[in-house]
Amino acid sequence: RYCNSAIMIITSHDVASPSLFLGLVNSSSTPGTSGQYPLQLGLAYLFLFGYLIRTVLLSVGLPSSVGVIFAGFIFSFFFQHELLNARDQLQELSFFLVLLTAGLEIRVGDLRTYIFVMAFLPATFEMLAIASYSVCVLNYSLMEGLVLGAILFALGDGLVIPKMKELGSHFKGHPLPRLMFTWAPLEASYALCLFGILTGFAERSEGQTSVIAQVSWNISRVVATVFAGAFLGSATGWIIPRLPLVRLNDKQIFTGTGVEAFLIVLSVALLASGIGSSDGSFIVVPMPAISGISASLFQPELMVVMTGMFFAAAANDKLLHDIERIMGGVWIFGQLILFSMIGSRTTTDIFPMLSQILPLLIVGMLFRFIGIWLAIRMTIWLELRGHPFDKSMILADTTFCFLTVLPRATIQGALGQVPVTEHFFRHSYNHSVAQDFIFLAARLYICVMSVCGMVLLNHFGPQLCSETKDRKPWEEFAEDQEAIASDNESPKAIAGDSESQYWMESA
Numbered sequence: 431r432y433c434n435s436a437i438m439i440i441t442s443h444d445v446a447s448p449s450l451f452l453g454l455v456n457s458s459s460t461p462g463t464s465g466q467y468p469l470q471l472g473l474a475y476l477f478l479f480g481y482l483i484r485t486v487l488l489s490v491g492l493p494s495s496v497g498v499i500f501a502g503f504i505f506s507f508f509f510q511h512e513l514l515n516a517r518d519q520l521q522e523l524s525f526f527l528v529l530l531t532a533g534l535e536i537r538v539g540d541l542r543t544y545i546f547v548m549a550f551l552p553a554t555f556e557m558l559a560i561a562s563y564s565v566c567v568l569n570y571s572l573m574e575g576l577v578l579g580a581i582l583f584a585l586g587d588g589l590v591i592p593k594m595k596e597l598g599s600h601f602k603g604h605p606l607p608r609l610m611f612t613w614a615p616l617e618a619s620y621a622l623c624l625f626g627i628l629t630g631f632a633e634r635s636e637g638q639t640s641v642i643a644q645v646s647w648n649i650s651r652v653v654a655t656v657f658a659g660a661f662l663g664s665a666t667g668w669i670i671p672r673l674p675l676v677r678l679n680d681k682q683i684f685t686g687t688g689v690e691a692f693l694i695v696l697s698v699a700l701l702a703s704g705i706g707s708s709d710g711s712f713i714v715v716p717m718p719a720i721s722g723i724s725a726s727l728f729q730p731e732l733m734v735v736m737t738g739m740f741f742a743a744a745a746n747d748k749l750l751h752d753i754e755r756i757m758g759g760v761w762i763f764g765q766l767i768l769f770s771m772i773g774s775r776t777t778t779d780i781f782p783m784l785s786q787i788l789p790l791l792i793v794g795m796l797f798r799f800i801g802i803w804l805a806i807r808m809t810i811w812l813e814l815r816g817h818p819f820d821k822s823m824i825l826a827d828t829t830f831c832f833l834t835v836l837p838r839a840t841i842q843g844a845l846g847q848v849p850v851t852e853h854f855f856r857h858s859y860n861h862s863v864a865q866d867f868i869f870l871a872a873r874l875y876i877c878v879m880s881v882c883g884m885v886l887l888n889h890f891g892p893q894l895c896s897e898t899k900d901r902k903p904w905e906e907f908a909e910d911q912e913a914i915a916s917d918n919e920s921p922k923a924i925a926g927d928s929e930s931q932y933w934m935e936s937a
Contacts, residue, residue: 466511467510469510469512469513471510472505472509472510472512472513473513475501475505476501476505476513476766476767476770477763477766479504480497480501480502480766480769480770481766483497483498483501484497484498484765484766491884491885491888492884492885493589493837493839493881493883493884494765495586495588495589495765495839495840495843495876495880496876496877496880496881498765498766498769498770498773499769499770499772499773499776499876499877501770501773502769502770502771502772502773502774503773503774503776504773505770505773505774506774506775506776509774517771518851520767520771521767521768521771521772521844521847523764523767524764524765524767524768524771524844525768525844525845526699526734527760527761527764527768528588528618528764528768528840528841529622529699529703529731529734529735530695530696530699530734530735530737530738530757531587531588531738531757531761532587532615532618532619532622532735532738533615533619533663533699533734533735533736533737533738533739533741533742534738534739534741534750534754534757535587535591535614535615535754536612536615536616536619536735536738536739536742537612537743538739538740538742538743539743540612541612541616542814542815542816542817543814543815544809544814544815544816544817545609545612545613545616546616547805547808547809547814548609548613548802548806548809549613549616549617549620550617550620551801551804551805551808552798552801552802552804552805552831553583553584553617553620553798553801554801555797555800555801555804556582556794556795556797556798556801557576557580557582557583557624558579558797559579559793559794559796559797559798560579560582560583560790560794561575561576561578561579562575563575563789563790563793563794564578564579564790567789568790568867570860570864570867571855571858573631573858574854574858574864574868576628577625577628577849577854577855578864579794580621580624580625580628580845581621581625581841581842581845581846581871581872582838582842582871582872583621583794583798584617584618584620584621584622584838584840584841584842585614585618585834585835585836585837586837586838586839586840586841586842586880586883587614587618587840587841588761588839588840589839589840589880589883589884590610590834590835590837590887591611591614591615593834593884593887593888593891594607594608594611594614594834595607595611597891597892598611600892600895601892601895601896601899604895604898604899604901605818605901605902606818606827606830606831606895609818609831610831610834613831613834614834617835618840618841619732619735619739621841621845622731622732622735622841622845623652623729623731623732623735625731625848626729626730626731626732627651627652627729629848629852629854631648651726651727651728651729652729654727654728655706655728655729655732655733655736656732656736658702658705658728658733658736659702659732659733659735659736659737659739659740660736660740662698662701662702662736662737662740663698663736663738663739663740663742663743663744664740664741664743666694666695666698666737666741666744667740667741667742667744667745668744670691670694670695670749671746671749673686673690674686687752688749688752688753688755688756689756691752692752692753692756692757692760695738695741695753698741699734699737699738702728702730702733702734702736702737703730703731703733703734704730705726705728705733706726706727706728706729706730706731706733707726707730713726714726715727715728768840769843772843772846772847772873772876775847775869775873776873780870780873781874781877783870783874784874784878786867787870787871787874787875787878791875791878791879795836798832798835799828799832802828802831802832802835803824803828806819806824806827806828806831810824818901818902820901823898823901826898827898829890829894830891830894830895830898833887833890833891833894834887834891836879836882836883836886837883837884837887838875838876838880839876839879839880842872842873842875842876845872846868846869846871846872846873846876847869849864849865849868849869850865850866850868850869853865
């Protein structure tokens with residue numbers, strides 16, 4: 431239709447008007463409308479309509495992300511042009527909020543050995559299963575399969591954590607909701623870290639450097655990032671409570687309010703992300719060259735997570751509660767932006783492609799269930815300290831944990847389009863096919879798994895908690911571990927059971 435209009439305009443004038451022709455081209459930049467209306471109207475639609483449909487779905491027990499995606503899909507037909515130009519940057523800022531939220535939700539005191547086993551082993555099983563299916567059935571390269579698996583395996587912590595809070599309040603002291611509350615952000619951080627490491631390989635040009643050099647480069651980045659994030663987070667958590675003590679001419683400079691603390695934490699997290707980022711040829715903190723590799727010393731995603739986690743460890747409970755409360759309100763805006771931008775990239779022609787994704791999904795879910803069962807069995811067999819599992823409840827616990835990891839949304843929404851926008855796999859002959867398939871799989875995972883996963887979790891989760899409630903509460907497991915650690919660190923435990931030997935050793 432636009433081509434015919436252009437031909438009519440050109441043929442009806444002796445000299446074609448360039449401005450008229452350019453106006454026609456610009457008017458066809460988005461479906462249905464030119465998008466040449468005020469920015470405020472576009473934002474009003476995203477926030478108001480997106481929030482309304484989000485609230486309606488939450489009220490009926492469905493995931494809010496699907497509603498916001500639908501609002502973004504409708505918006506794609508009359509996308510405001512300034513928002514369209516800034517879509518990638520808006521999605522990147524929303525992803526930053528995902529990282530910071532994940533870091534703040536991790537408690538160093540809750541990180542016991544068995545939690546790492548539960549968060550990492552089943553997720554690795556699912557990722558490797560997806561990668562193997564991609565290589566053996568879809569004929570993708572190993573790196574393409576690993577990137578696909580890293581994007582798809584992570585649970586939707588933004589969906590799971592609120593549900594675990596609800597179950598924890600209904601079943602006081604039940605250890606499984608508390609376990610999943612700690613597991614969820616840890617698995618999300620694991621996915622982000624793996625994706626950051628794989629990014630170095632996926633963006634590598636063919637023949638640029640050896641695999642050994644690439645592995646050593648990534649390990650060095652991870653170590654440097656963890657230490658830098660730990661320093662920034664711990665220092666921020668130590669400084670903020672002491673800011674109200676700073677005075678100038680006997681007048682208090684800082685207010686000490688939660689809003690002020692949140693502003694500082696947000697700024698430090700942006701600093702952490704910024705010093706790990708690189709814009710084309712400009713690198714803020716370059717890494718010493720290893721076999722020709724030129725990149726930032728820090729991995730930006732992991733840097734933000736580490737900063738948030740160590741801040742949560744250093745800050746007092748009141749300060750952390752205030753920041754998390756404010757962060758929860760800000761994250762509502764982040765959700766509206768993130769998922770509406772995903773919806774604006776979604777078209778109805780992706781749903782007939784579900785038949786291609788369904789076998790991949792089934793294989794991944796099968797190996798996830800096996801991984802959870804194996805992790806619980808291993809935890810009991812190795813007698814890892816503080817675990818809440820019981821041999822008589824293995825199947826029920828496995829089923830509950832499996833249902834909890836079914837909802838997918840946040841990580842898939844944040845990472846799904848990255849291989850496309852960052853031009854991954856440039857050395858592969860079918861890189862564009864792999865990029866498009868990864869983005870397609872991420873969107874279908876969100877639409878299918880967030881809805882089906884939340885429906886199953888809402889229906890069977892309370893039932894499984896009720897069937898397995900006859901066990902010690904989470905607090906007693908924590909007290910038992912602290913008691914064991916205290917006994918191991920006591921002088922008598924170190925010197926021996928003999929009282930005289932203890933005093934002789936002390937002398």
